[in-house]
Amino acid sequence: MGDVVIILPFLLPIAGAAVGMLLRRWHRLRAGWSLVVLALACAVTATVFWQVAQSGQARTFQMGGWPSPFGITIVADALSVTMALMSQVVFVFGFVYALGAKDKAVHYETFHPLFLMLAAGLTGGMLTGDIFNLFVMIELVVISGTVLTAISDDRFGTEAAYKYFLISLIASFTLLFGIGSLYVSYGTLNMADLAQRISANPEQPLLPIALILLSITFMIKSAAVPFHFWQPDFHTASPTPVSAMLSSVVVKLGVYGFMRLTTLLAPSATWIKDLLIVTGIVGVIFGGLGALGTHNVKRMFAYSTLAQVGFIYIGVGWGTSLSLAAAVLFTINHAIIKSAMLMLSGYLASRAPVKTASFSVVRGVGRYAPLSGVLFFLGGMALAGLPPSNGFISKWALFWSGVVAATSGAIQDRWTYWLPLGLVGISSVITLVYVFRALMRIWWEPFEPPSPEEKVKPRGDSLLAPAGLVTLCVLLGLLGQPLTDWTQRVSEWMTQPGKYVQAVLQAEETHRRNFSVQP
Amino acid sequence: MDILRAAAIAALFGIGVYQLLRRNVIRVVIGLNIISNAVNLFLLSTGAYDGVAEAYASAIGQRSDALPQALILTAIVISMGGFAFTLSMLYVISSRYRTADNDEVKGLTH
Numbered sequence: 092m093g094d095v096v097i098i099l100p101f102l103l104p105i106a107g108a109a110v111g112m113l114l115r116r117w118h119r120l121r122a123g124w125s126l127v128v129l130a131l132a133c134a135v136t137a138t139v140f141w142q143v144a145q146s147g148q149a150r151t152f153q154m155g156g157w158p159s160p161f162g163i164t165i166v167a168d169a170l171s172v173t174m175a176l177m178s179q180v181v182f183v184f185g186f187v188y189a190l191g192a193k194d195k196a197v198h199y200e201t202f203h204p205l206f207l208m209l210a211a212g213l214t215g216g217m218l219t220g221d222i223f224n225l226f227v228m229i230e231l232v233v234i235s236g237t238v239l240t241a242i243s244d245d246r247f248g249t250e251a252a253y254k255y256f257l258i259s260l261i262a263s264f265t266l267l268f269g270i271g272s273l274y275v276s277y278g279t280l281n282m283a284d285l286a287q288r289i290s291a292n293p294e295q296p297l298l299p300i301a302l303i304l305l306s307i308t309f310m311i312k313s314a315a316v317p318f319h320f321w322q323p324d325f326h327t328a329s330p331t332p333v334s335a336m337l338s339s340v341v342v343k344l345g346v347y348g349f350m351r352l353t354t355l356l357a358p359s360a361t362w363i364k365d366l367l368i369v370t371g372i373v374g375v376i377f378g379g380l381g382a383l384g385t386h387n388v389k390r391m392f393a394y395s396t397l398a399q400v401g402f403i404y405i406g407v408g409w410g411t412s413l414s415l416a417a418a419v420l421f422t423i424n425h426a427i428i429k430s431a432m433l434m435l436s437g438y439l440a441s442r443a444p445v446k447t448a449s450f451s452v453v454r455g456v457g458r459y460a461p462l463s464g465v466l467f468f469l470g471g472m473a474l475a476g477l478p479p480s481n482g483f484i485s486k487w488a489l490f491w492s493g494v495v496a497a498t499s500g501a502i503q504d505r506w507t508y509w510l511p512l513g514l515v516g517i518s519s520v521i522t523l524v525y526v527f528r529a530l531m532r533i534w535w536e537p538f539e540p541p542s543p544e545e546k547v548k549p550r551g552d553s554l555l556a557p558a559g560l561v562t563l564c565v566l567l568g569l570l571g572q573p574l575t576d577w578t579q580r581v582s583e584w585m586t587q588p589g590k591y592v593q594a595v596l597q598a599e600e601t602h603r604r605n606f607s608v609q610p
Numbered sequence: 611m612d613i614l615r616a617a618a619i620a621a622l623f624g625i626g627v628y629q630l631l632r633r634n635v636i637r638v639v640i641g642l643n644i645i646s647n648a649v650n651l652f653l654l655s656t657g658a659y660d661g662v663a664e665a666y667a668s669a670i671g672q673r674s675d676a677l678p679q680a681l682i683l684t685a686i687v688i689s690m691g692g693f694a695f696t697l698s699m700l701y702v703i704s705s706r707y708r709t710a711d712n713d714e715v716k717g718l719t720h
Contacts, residue, residue, distance in 0.1 A: 223681055230688045234695065241699060247717040249702045256699065260642050260692055261630075267649045267685055274678065275656040324718040 094150050097139050097167040100175055101215035101228075103132040108204035108211065115200040122190055125203040129186050129210060133179040136214070139167050140176045144577065149594035151220070159595055160284040166220035168591050169584040170419070173577070174217040174347050177423050178340045181430050182210040184556045188434050189332035191553020193441050196242045196330040208235040209336060216344050220595055222273065223280045225348075226266050229312065232344065233259040236337055240329035244446060251328035254321045262311040269304030272297040283595035286355050286588055293359055302357055306366065309352065313345025313400050316374040323381070326393035327448075331437025331552065334389060338396045339430035343422055346403050353407055354415070354585040355592075367408030368507060372514050374401025379521035388436035388448040388529055392429065395474065395525070398518060399425045405511050406489050413492035416582035420575060421485040424567065428473045428482055431560035434552075435467050439533060441551035444540060450529075455538030459547045463554060464534040466561045471526035473564045476519055481567035484575065486519065615655050622648035633712045635700050639693060646689045653678045653685065 107128030114121040143150060149168035153159060167175075186206060189197045196202060212231030219225050233256070241252035274280060276295040277288040289298065307318070314322035326338045353363055378398030385391045403425070406418030440448040443456050457464050473480035476487075490512060497508035538547065567574060584590055622644055629641025657678040707715050 223684075227684065227688070230692075234692065237695070241702075246706075249699055249706065250715055250717050253696070253699045253703055253715070256692070256696055257638065257642070260646075260689075260696075263688075263692075264642075264645055264649050267681075268652060270681070271649070271653045271656045271678070280677075328718060 094139075094152050094167075096135065097150050097152050097218065098154075098165050100132050100136040100139070100179060100218060101211040103128055103135065104207040104211035104214070107132075108207040111204035111207060112201065118198060121203050125207055126186055126190065128207060129179075129183055132210070132214070133176075133183050136172070136176045136179045140172045143167055143169060143172050144580075149591060151595055160279055160281045163224050164220035164281055164283070164595055165218050166283075166591070166595060167218060168594060169581045170347075170350060171217050173419065173423070173581055174343065175214045177426050178213045178217065178343070179210065181340045181426050181560075182206075182213075182336060184560050185332045185336045185430060185434075187559070188335065188437075188552065188556035189330075191555060192330070192332055192437070193550075193552055194244050194330045194332075196239075196244050197332065199242050202239070202242070205235045205239050206333070206336075209239065209333075209341070213341060213344060217347055220282050221280055222270055222282055222285065226263065226270060229266065229308075229344065230263060232341060233263070236329075236333070236341060239333040240325060243328055243330045243333075245328040245330075247324075248328045248330075251321075251324045255325040258311060258318070258321050262308045265304045265311075266308040269301045269308065272301035272304065276301065281595065282351065282355060283592040287592050287596075289357060290359070293357075298357075299360075302352070302360055302363060305348070305352060305356075306363060309345040309348035310370065311345070312348065313342045314397060315345070315370045315400060315404065316377055316397065317370070319374070319377075319397055322397065323385075323390050323393040326396070326433075327387060327390045331389075331434060331440070334393075335430040335433040335437070338393055338433055339426040339428075342396060342400055343426060346400060346407070346418075346422055349404070349407050350415070350418070350585065353410060355588045358588060364408045364410050365507075367404045368511060371401040371404030371408055372511050374398060374404065375515060375518040376401075379518045379525070382525045383521060383528075386450050388439065388450065388453060388533070389433060390448075391525060391529060392432050392436060395432075395522065396425075396429055398522065399429065399474075401518075402486070402489060402515065405515065406492065409493065409496055409508065411492060411496045412579075412582050412586050413495055414489065415585050416575075416578040417485065417488035417492045419581050420488050420578040423574070423578075424473070424481040424485040424564075427560055427563050427567070428470055428480075431466070431470045431557045431564065432474060434557040434560070435463055435470065438463055438552045438554060438557065442548050444545035444547065450532055454532050455536050456547050457534030458538055460551070461534075463557075464530070466554070466557055467530060467534070469561050469565060470557075471530060473561075473568070475523040475526050477523075479565065479568045481564050481571060481574075484568060484571045488575065488578075490515070615651070619648050619651050619655070622651065635703065635710050635712055635715070638712060639696050639700065642696075643689075643693055646685070650682045650685055653682050 111121050111125050152165040154163040212228045216225055216228035237252045237256045241249050276297045277285055279285050311318040326334045375398045378394050381394035382391045403418050403421050406414045436448045439453045439456055440446055442460055443452045445452050473482035476482045493508045493512045497505050626641045626645035629637045657675040704710055
């Protein structure tokens with residue numbers, strides 16, 4: 092069986108959502124209950140994280156007590172538990188923002204249960220060790236994310252949700268096709284078992300097709316460039332607490348999938364890494380230019396997510412120990428920064444005369460909200476990668492891993508490091524330009540409403556959550572050493588997939604020893 | 611039988627993609643539904659890997675791999691919920707935009 096504790100990070104939110112549905116008449120009670128459940132799940136995840144970090148051993152749980160390759164395995168190894176903790180922490184902040192938000196959507200009866208389901212699906216997708224269970228968890232994320240957007244205050248919420256849902260259904264079908272292809276080739280759905288069988292017999296004819304289908308799915312999930320068309324719409328139209336979650340941690344599910352795909356399932360398929368580098372570069376450039384050309388703060392940050400996910404793709408694509416550590420670090424830091432920035436844009440929209448984050452409306456609104464300006468400035472520095480912020484550390488780690496790989500690798504491969512490095516440098520400058528253009532427009536220029544009766548609203552959403560996240564950014568920038576060391580250890584785990592496989596299959600042996608029927 | 615099944619999957623997939631690319635929103639959803647059936651049929655046929663009998667084996671003593679059938683059940687349930695939700699979204703969209711044309715649903719253009 093193993094540890095029951097490690098299924099609690101996603102079991103608690105699911106149970107909490109079920110109870111939350113029963114409490115739909117009592118808004119305050121439901122909100123308080125959901126916060127308690129989410130905080131409890133976060134605490135449990137932190138406990139599991141601490142134990143995994145202390146012992147250096149992966150922990151597994153077999154659902155229903157079925158032995159390892161047959162039942163659904165839940166695995167908490169260094170990578171998955173780090174990702175799960177990141178998601179839970181950001182979700183707690185997002186929920187705190189939702190409690191203080193003025194949107195009508197957050198007072199909707201099913202908002203809190205759906206928010207919990209989003210957290211559950213995301214954490215479950217990261218902790219699961221079974222590829223079909225991953226599909227189920229992805230569906231949970233998709234459906235709850237879509238419903239949360241469809242109930243948005245934005246009148247185009249339903250349209251954005253429709254676009255997203257359509258492409259997500261297609262992604263689900265490609266994922267199912269990939270799962271079927273893997274199953275027919277290798278006869279297992281367990282990721283550890285699959286990794287072992289793929290490395291033993293990589294010549295199966297359906298394997299490349301399955302990998303292509305899985306790559307397409309993960310690219311749609313993380314909104315990588317050829318499949319990104321839904322993303323700016325979707326992240327602009329959803330309610331602020333939700334879009335802060337979608338654009339920061341939910342896109343990381345696809346990134347996590349690629350981390351598993353390139354290090355565990357098919358480390359020998361180098362073409363996936365090449366694909367990641369190419370799409371990463373295109374994403375970095377395209378996202379930066381897209382963010383420059385927008386007229387809406389939220390949409391600007393949605394495009395910026397495209398660019399930042401591109402950075403992570405490049406790190407995963409290089410695949411050296413250092414660059415994987417940098418990619419994990421980048422993933423964590425980007426989740427914190429981007430959720431803070433989207434919450435701040437949502438705050439501005441809630442202060443603006445008309446509730447929208449478009450530049451023509453929020454221009455000059457910042458003059459009445461100086462605190463949010465300070466937070467936006469610090470967060471913008473982190474996003475652009477200026478010291479002293481965590482964004483600087485993650486960008487520097489990525490650059491440094493590329494430089495180390497370029498100076499130590501083979502001569503003919505060096506351009507695969509230098510070319511991305513150059514483009515990434517240019518893109519960082521673009522980030523700086525659009526973040527500070529937004530800062531100038533909102534906090535520097537005077538507020539000139541089209542008619543004199545339009546005034547800045549005296550109160551907006553609560554600034555507690557973005558303030559907490561920005562503080563976390565600065566703290567991680569000043570005292571980032573433990574996190575950086577930890578990501579090094581995560582990348583050590585990732586470069587030794589045998590450790591993951593052993594942890595899951597050892598659980599099977601222990602299980603047989605404990606539960607075998609004596610004749 | 612294998613060829614027939616492969617042809618059925620291919621035909622369903624082709625029809626589904628064709629409908630998916632039409633402009634009418636209802637046709638798009640029907641296309642998705644057909645593709646989901648193609649995927650389910652594909653999953654059903656994966657149950658016959660490695661010498662085990664197919665899912666429609668009828669002779670006594672043969673057994674088929676039951677796991678893909680469980681997968682199909684899960685996929686059917688999930689896609690049923692998904693389609694119900696898509697149709698309800700389409701109801702809102704068609705009443706709000708006064709159109710059933712995919713290209714006319716373009717509020718978010720900037």
